[in-house]
Amino acid sequence: MPDIATLISKLEQFRDERDWRQFHTLKDLAISVSLEAAELLELTQWKDEAELARLKQDPAFRQRLREECADVFLYLLLVAGEGGFDLLQAAEDKIAMNAQKYPVDQARGSARKYTALDGDPA
Structure with a gap:
């Protein structure tokens, strides 16, 4: 498992190789956090606790949950970088x-x- 500095470096390299920094303003990164968090919420929308308990055992659901959490986390790392903390x-x-x-x-x-x-x- 990478440490946080290595992860940030990989993330910034990924972004920079694609020349995407120009799109990563603080405002747009914050919007992206919100959009990705909404996708995370969508996974649980309209589901009761019993259904969610079953879904947590489903590998496909767990993979989607994992990916949405990672999206939120990665955007938060970029927000922190842009915010200087x-x-x-x-x-x-x-x-x-x-x-x-x-x-x-x-x-x-x-x-x-x-x-x-x-x-x-x-």
Whole structure:
């Protein structure tokens, strides 16, 4: 499995060999993330949990799910590159921020937003 730097390098090489950087503005990359995320959502649309449990065992469904997740991830890497930040570091920082917003003793088993928890830190 490649490390993140190797993956980013391969992705940028793929893009640059095709002269696609000209199309990869921050706006268009963000749009692409949204479009690919919609394709990911489409895989689960109109399906109940029982059907999804069955589909998760289907190799063809799992392959489509894998590809759509990869599309979202690759576009996010390009967005981060265009935005000038390390996506892995941003994710780690976000987990730390969420740990502050959602203390275990207040958030465990709850789907409430942090602003609705007792002792709201915001």
